Amino acid sequence: MDATPAGLLFTAFERSGDEHAAPVIARLRSLHPELPIYALGGMRMQAAGATLLDLSPQHGTMLLDALGQVQTHLKRLSNLKKWLTEHRIRALIPVDSPAANWSICSLVRKTQPQAKIIHLVAPQLWAWAPWRVRKMRRLSDHALCLLPFEPAWFAQHGIQATFVGHPVFDAENEQRRIDAAHATTLPQAPMKLALLPGSRISEIKSNWPTMLAVLRELEKHHGTGNVCAAVGAADAHIADMIRTSLIPVPNESTPSSSLIVKVDATDEVLDWADVALLTSGTVSLHAAAHRKPMVILYNLNRLTWMLVGQFLMQTKTFTLPNLISEGQGLGRVVREFVPHFGEVPPLLEAVQTLLTDPAARVQQQTGITRIMQVFEGMSFADQAAGKIMELIGRP
CATH class of the missing domain: 3.40.50.2000 (Glycogen Phosphorylase B;)
Incomplete structure (x- = not known):
């Protein structure tokens, strides 16, 4: 394990995830320039200030588009597992794309159980396949919700969640x-x-x-x-x-x-x-x-x-x-x-x-x-960045 301070790891596998994560990363970078921020994601996340570990696909949800993506994802998991043995993280922040992100959440839970798992863009469990809520409880410490009705639904199912606004309205x-x-x-x-x-x-x-x-x-x-x-x-x-x-x-x-x-x-x-x-x-x-x-x-x-x-x-x-x-x-x-x-x-x-x-x-x-x-009056980037810092125990 290297001596670099523990940081944040964002993971996004769709264009929308890249777009949603980027302003939050930029705000965290401006408020806490000393905090290492890593990403499996796209070019927007890199431009916002994250150190890109791998450029993830940005064309549709991984693991659901083609079987060929499965092998790619398994290789990515193997590389990430090795990286996690050498780098400590304060939190994993998976961005939407639950089909791809569940396996990463599980890996972090096993390899760095002290790390928080903070979902940015909560999986829409209220809409379909609600049995996934058991997995969400196991692989989540908090969900940052873009829709105002979501926190109440998650609370009813034993998951802590906060409404942080939506970037469209920033x-x-x-x-x-x-x-x-x-x-x-x-x-x-x-x-x-x-x-x-x-x-x-x-x-x-x-x-x-x-x-x-x-x-x-x-x-x-x-x-x-x-x-x-x-x-x-x-x-x-x-x-x-x-x-x-x-x-x-x-x-x-x-x-x-x-x-x-x-x-x-x-x-x-x-x-x-x-x-x-x-x-x-x-x-x-x-x-x-x-x-x-x-x-x-x-x-x-x-x-x-x-x-x-x-x-x-x-x-x-x-x-x-x-x-x-x-x-x-x-x-x-x-x-x-x-x-x-x-x-x-x-x-x-x-x-x-x-x-x-x-x-x-x-x-x-x-x-x-x-x-x-x-x-009205909500800044998605400010709300999300502030809640992340609160959850990882920093001012």
Whole structure:
């Protein structure tokens, strides 16, 4: 064991985990520059000040995407086990991705039982497979929750948890939204639609064809000159997938000419649009931060849902704005189609209502504004960094 002071180890295996951990690392680094911070993660965590032990995959949840990832993860565990014999840590901070992080939590429990395990972005045990709560109790000292209703649920199941706000609503991101609004080059049109199909390749494959079909139906009803849509693609690879889907197929009608694909421009696209059609996930909170009327979907295989999915899920509400609203004792505030099985007409009706009825848009915006008040005045990075330091016994 070397003489370096015991530090913190962050582990993240998805793009969102990298994004969530980075501001917390940056805040810890600025407040406690003497504290060693290590990471299995992405480039954002490294840029924030962490010493990167390994660059983890950032394309979907590890161990669930491909069997080939299992061997990679086993090798990573072996390397980490050796590293832990040489370095003491005050705390392990796993960030989301429980499928990948449980094994790391277990390794730390066995090799350094004195180390705290502090989950940043609590696993959504309340939503599905709740039997995992036993594992969570064993492999957790505290959970830092991004959603306001989560601490009460965890407390009922014997797990200590704290609501720390959400990075989407931090002041820095509010400034980014303002800058995006001023910098947009997107064209004006009577009806402007944001399409946000997700950040994972599997999500694009499942949801994008349905979104495109909704757009084409809107163009048929209202004319291509009256409808303009912009896609917020998470990265260049996803943008290429979407552009490829627009290449004309022989004997088929010409694809939409009113569709614009933007890379890493979610705020610009949302600020510009009148309405958003998006895949269920964190992006719904981005839309809420813009007070943007929205319709949310998530396509699933019908047979898989009937045989497996419906028995795993513990909630009848799936989208974050509606979950937050119901947690406050209110009803749903946005239209959600989760699970959905690809049908275009119900989505078309919901989107068309918002595009053509100003009163419907205002009603949804009022509900969104009400539920977002719980995040006001909270700094995710400050709250999370402060709680981590409190839990490891430092001022």
